[in-house]
Amino acid sequence: MTDQESSGGLDRRTAMKAAGATLGMAAFAKAVAPIVEWTTTGGSVDEFLQKHYRELTPDQLEVVLRRIEAETLEDYGAKVTVEDVPPLENTKFGYALNLSVCIGCRQCAEACHEENNHDRASHNSYIRVLEMDKGSMDMETGRVDYDHAVPQSDKFYMPIQCQQCDNAPCVTVCPIEATWKEPDGIVTVDYNWCIGCRYCEAACPYHARRFNWSKPEIPAAEINPDQSYLSNRIRPQGVMEKCTFCLHRTRKGKMPACLEACPTGARVFGNLLDPDSEIRWVLENKRVFVLKEELGTRPQFYYFFDE
Amino acid sequence: MTQTLPTDQDPGAAASHHHGQRFGYGRFLLRMMRMATDGSPLFYAWMIALTAIWLVGVHTWGLQVRDGMAMTHMSDHVxxxxYIANFTFMVGVAAGAVMMVIPAYLYHDREMHDLVIIGEIVAIAAIFMCLGFVTVDLGRPDRFWHMMPFFGKFNWPGSMLTWDVLVLNGYLLINLHVVGYLLYKRFLGEKPSQKWYVPFVYLSIIWAVSIHTVTAFLYCGLGGRPFWNTALLAPRFLASAFVSGPAFIIVLLLIARRFAGVTFGNGPIKTLSSIMRVTILISLVMVASEVFTHFYAGGSHSASSRYLFFGLHGKTALVPWTWTSIGTTIVAAILLFRPKVHEHAPTLVIACVLAFIGLWIEKGMGLIVPAFIPSTLHEVVEYVPSEAEWRITASIWAFGLMILTLGLKVALPIFSGRETIQSR
Known part of the structure; x- marks a missing residue:
């Protein structure tokens, strides 16, 4: 090869490289277009830079709450209030459920669906009701997809939701402290901090956690406007959520939506630290048990039978 | 550590003085980038093909980020x-590269020492793939900074996932340092200073074990998932890593010898195939041990195994995968029995490919998916990856192969002394 040829080859090669690089850049721009589109319409810079809930000052939190209200109005066309409802002093919430009277009607699950602004398409709820064979406590005999009149005489019914464990595996495994146990015993999620790795969902032994596989869809008219930051506000896409014992209600002295919806009075909710509470009476006078006690999760959700 | 590198006698050291000024690491990196973008038509074709696959996946991932992970077939049940299946498997491949490092540095295997950089580059590419698979599994990748120590909230030491972040990134940095330093010194024709790489090499050996142990702990620490909650998981991970890593490297070495003109004796192949011959049996024994425990005792804790091997309530999506895996692994083990298998390239390559496929299934889909089936409330909801998941997965494999190709493209000429500071 002569010098001339080699330098000509080099020029051609450089030109080819430049052309290749240009084409490559164009293809790359095309490839990442959905991300660019999502960053310009999906979330704000303020949201991106937002600190962890527990590190926000009252002023900063105020700004965040108003921003979420504005986002809800823009995205869903609904005027809502998003509050921060702090835990009550000397309170630890507990829940008990009477399996003798539960008829498996799933009104609790339905009430949860509405109260907590769940995605309508997937008909999500924090409560699953198992229909179990009498004579067995093995969940392997249970079904959640039963579709017939209830109650069936040879079955009993076991609603399952977050057990608000004192030793919660979901809290332990979260890499970024996006989920934690509040002073009143409720395990909460900062929906604006969660990165959506779903490790908590793998860790939970009770199938209590849900992931937002897509952006929740709810018609404006159906949105419950009384919302709180840590509970029933409409969750963003790509983050975890779970039952919060309706803290926006219970921290104000009301009962959880699932309890109010129950037609048989199977549900008992209250403050475990109050010796005169009904929940304490149940724990002291009934034979109660917790689910999967052998795992050491120490649930604060109890089950009992009447006799 | 008294051995010297083959090119220590090169006049390169003098050459760097001829230039009058020091050839800095930054300039060296630039030179490497130039080497990485210059090659034969075959090289360009290969890189363009990989780039195309990669970009298709990047686009699909963009859609997944924008429209939500409903594009996958994962659910609240599975x-x-x-993604996580491939992540787990690739951690093994990364750790498996240490099977070259140990003979090369601990036992002063001269021939292995000349090739060890290939193993380290495989580890680097594999870790990049691991990071890729974890990233595409995130619902909110835009919030990645929440996971950065000091900036975000790092739940260490409680969460095993934070340990995994530390060990994987640490392993990546250690390998980047060792590879970069040795290549730089070789390029300059200088003798590498032992204190700048020997401690890191030893560290990388311990670290290789740690990345796989920690990844196993990620799963076996979960009491609510009986299928994972076994003390055998970490040892099983290690055994299979020391099959899949060497299997990949053997095939890579044979390709490099055949097509890239890399010359070496049969020693390294013999060492690696001897390692595989043992580790594949250990791996199989551990699987058999798990199978016995689950099926003999029975009960609801064995439901995942029943699903994996035979299907549950008529749901059998994983059964063909499982038996394929068992079949290919056993055939690979038998092929490896052949005396002097390292001298029979076709047999060896078939064995390596079969073992690689078998373990990709066993430690991927076969390990991750059944832990979710049945669910913790014993619902049986199946999972078959969506087209988007396959596209994104292929894209990360293409990305890994790109890093591997570029790494070898740069490292092989330097390490063999063909490309030095003196060559233009």
Missing amino acids: SWGL
Whole structure:
């Protein structure tokens, strides 16, 4: 090869490289277009830079709450209030459920669906009701997809939701402290901090956690406007959520939506630290048990039978 | 550590003085980038093909970020799938590269020492793939900074996932340092200073074990998932890593010898195939041990195994995968029995490919998915990856192969002394 040829080859090669690089850049721009589109319409810079809930000052939190209200109005066309409802002093919430009277009607699950602004398409709820064979406590005999009149005489019914464990595996495994146990015993999620790795969902032994596989869809008219930051506000896409014992209600002295919806009075909710509470009476006078006690999760959700 | 590198006698050291000024690491990196973008038509074709596959996946991932992970077939029942399966397997490949490092540095195997950089580059590419698979599994990748120590909230030491972040990135940095330093010194024709790489090499050996142990702990620490909650998981991970890593490297070495003109004796192949011959049996024994425990005792804790091997309530999506895996692994083990298998390239390559496929299934879909089936409330909801998941997965494999190709493209000429500071 002569010098001339080699330098000509080099020029051609450089030109080819430049052309290749240009084409490559164009293809790359095309490839990442959905991300660019999502960053310009999906979330704000303020949201991106937002600190962890527990590190926000009252002023900063105020700004965040108003921003979420504005986002809800823009995205869903609904005027809502998003509050921060702090835990009550000397309170630890507990829940008990009477399996003798539960008829498996799933009104609790339905009430949860509405109260907590769940995605309508997937008909999500924090409560699953198992229909179990009498004579067995093995969940392997249970079904959640039963579709017939209830109650069936040879079955009993076991609603399952977050057990608000004192030793919660979901809290332990979260890499970024996006989920934690509040002073009143409720395990909460900062929906604006969660990165959506779903490790908590793998860790939970009770199938209590849900992931937002897509952006929740709810018609404006159906949105419950009384919302709180840590509970029933409409969750963003790509983050975890779970039952919060309706803290926006219970921290104000009301009962959880699932309890109010129950037609048989199977549900008992209250403050475990109050010796005169009904929940304490149940724990002291009934034979109660917790689910999967052998795992050491120490649930604060109890089950009992009447006799 | 008294041995010297083959090119220590090169006049390169003098050459760097001829230039009058020091050839800095930054300039060296630039030179490497130039080497990485210059090659034969075959090289360009290969890189363009990989780039195309990669970009298709990047686009699909963009859609997944924008429209939500409903594009995957994961659900609240099976919340981890193909991505985490590939992640787990690639951690093994990364750790498996240490099977070259140990003979090369600990036992002063001269021939292995000349090739060890290939193993380290495989580890680097594999770790990049691991990071890729974890990233595409995130619902909110835009919030990645929440996971950065000091900036975000790092739940260490409680969460095993934070340990995994530390060990994987640490392993990546250690290998980047060792590879970069040795290549730089070789390029300059200088003798590498032992204190700048020997401690890191030893560290990388311990670290290789740690990345796989920690990844196993990620799963076996979960009491609510009986299928994972076994003390055998970490040892099983290690055994299979020391099959899949060497299997990949053997095939890579044979390709490099055949097509890239890399010359070496049969020693390294013999060492690696001897390692595989043992580790594949240990791996199989551990699987058999798990199978016995689950099926003999029975009960609801064995439901995942029943699903994996035979199907449950008529749901059998994983059964063909499982038996394929068992079949290919056993055939590979038998092929490796052949005396002097290292001298029979076709047999060896078939064995390596079969073992690689078998373990990709066993430690991927076969390990991740059944832990979710049945669910913790014993619902049987199946999972078959969506087209989007396959596209994104292929894209990360293409990305890994790109890093591997570029790494070897740069490292092989330097390490063999063909490309030095003196060559233009």
